[in-house]
Amino acid sequence: MRVEQQPGYILHARPYRETSLLLDVFCRDHGRVGLVARGVRRERSRIPRGVLQPMQPLLLDWVSRGELGTLVAADVASAPFALAxxxxxxxxxxxxxxxxxxxxxxxxxxxxxxxxxxxxxxxxxxxxxxxxxxxxxxxxxxxxxxxxxxxxxxxxxxxxxxxxxxxxxxxxxxxxxxxxxxxxxxxxxxxxxxxxxxxxxxxxxxxxxxxxxxxxxxxxxxxxxxxxxxxxxxxxxxx
Incomplete structure (x- = not known):
């Protein structure tokens, strides 16, 4: 299953293998989803790691073939919520x-x-x-x-x-x-x-x-x- 331009927020991220992240994401139409963001910890990544921050409204694309999906794209939907x-x-x-x-x-x-x-x-x-x-x-x-x-x-x-x-x-x-x-x-x-x-x-x-x-x-x-x-x-x- 491929999902495109799904509104969502990063709830939690943790390192996965050498260059990737495991993400827990809260999405409008799919609820809480587990995604692998492959290679985002490299210096040059197709998806900038700085985008994958909590409190940042996102539009997410992923492909899912099991319990964990693979993040394909992450676009900023609007400015992050400024909280301190x-x-x-x-x-x-x-x-x-x-x-x-x-x-x-x-x-x-x-x-x-x-x-x-x-x-x-x-x-x-x-x-x-x-x-x-x-x-x-x-x-x-x-x-x-x-x-x-x-x-x-x-x-x-x-x-x-x-x-x-x-x-x-x-x-x-x-x-x-x-x-x-x-x-x-x-x-x-x-x-x-x-x-x-x-x-x-x-x-x-x-x-x-x-x-x-x-x-x-x-x-x-x-x-x-x-x-x-x-x-x-x-x-x-x-x-």
């Missing part, structure tokens, strides 16, 4: 999240659109913590793990002043003091469901909630969570 500091760390977290949650060769065009929008927001003025929460919500929804954010596990409307514990398999339940799940207010859940940025305390609750939900679906931890510096900013103004 916590916003760059947030984008690195974004890439790891897609790598870990998305199966190979499983198309998720809605998640792809949300990914591109998230990078655009990180490159702009949007608060990075809230930007990541929104992407996490959209990614989980497109993968079939949508959160129910307007009613509890019994089907009753959420009460803004009530604290809940969110079970990834069942939904929100009234929080008990001994719950293993982090508490989150009904007001925070309702704001999240209507895409209204909550206050900083509620954003911290949502951060803990989403970490708990993602951990459940991964069956483990993300490397980004162990970095010395947080890539999941909690407050609207944090970088």
């Amino acid at each position: 500091g916590d916003r760059l760390l947030a984008a690195m977290y974004l890439n790891e999240l897609v790598l870990r949650l998305c199966a190979r060769n499983d198309a998720h065009p809605l998640a792809f659109g949300a990914y591109a929008q998230c990078l655009d927001r990180l490159a702009g003025m949007d608060p990075p913590g809230w930007t990541l929460r929104r992407f996490e919500r959209e990614l989980l929804s497109d993968l079939g793990y949508a959160l129910v954010l307007d009613r509890d596990a019994s089907g009753h409307a959420l009460a803004p002043q009530q604290d809940y514990a969110y079970d990834p398999e069942a939904g929100a339940r009234v929080a008990a003091g001994d719950s293993r799940l982090p508490p989150v207010s009904g007001a925070a859940l309702l704001a999240f469901g209507t895409d209204v940025m909550p206050d900083s305390a509620q954003q911290l609750q949502l951060r803990r909630l989403m970490r708990s939900v993602i951990r459940h679906h991964l069956g483990g931890e993300l490397n980004a969570w162990t970095w010395g510096r947080s890539v999941l900013p909690a407050s609207p103004g944090s970088g």
